[in-house]
Amino acid sequence: MKKAWFTTGELIAVAGLPGTRQGLCDRARREKWERRRLKGRQGRGLEFAFHSLPATVQQALTATHMHDEAAVWTTEPVIANAGGTSLEAWIAVYHQFSPLEREKVIRLVMREGIGHFLTRLDINE
Template structure:
């Protein structure tokens, strides 16, 4: 998935999200989502980082971007790893990181090859 930042307008109705940008902005503020000012737009338009969004919303965004086809055609390993991480929940990310740190990346890759 190439896109990392989404405006409230783009998130309207995704998953269980509210049906207005204002309600999404309120939720983002209440939950402390990672944000940045949207470039090229007048006013205080914000966009939110995908890492701040609930897993169900990320999954739907990935599905909308036809992620499966993208992954099959991806030639950029870092983008593939990022997409994999986005599909994991917090506990899975912690476990995967722990395994890689404990056994090392070379051993991790060797085990994947078995």
């Protein structure tokens, strides 16, 4: 894995981590993950060193994150590790998308609305 630092947004709900920034930062503080301020940003943005994360999180990131600029992604489901809420499950699904897939889904929903998106997925209530 080439990437050595991960933001709180990239770590939310990965491999059973908390589904909120506050929960994630609390756990990082308790477990003494190596952290640093985000470069070039104002505010309190943090990123955490890959090597200081729990082993299960390192494995999940290795399996689901880009290995290089060519965007190699896994197709293994991560819902089992998503936690208990629908939001945590959606976050886990979102993190499985490649950057291009994320952009396409967001553009579709913004352009055509969530109703059309659900119709395309054949989800009817």
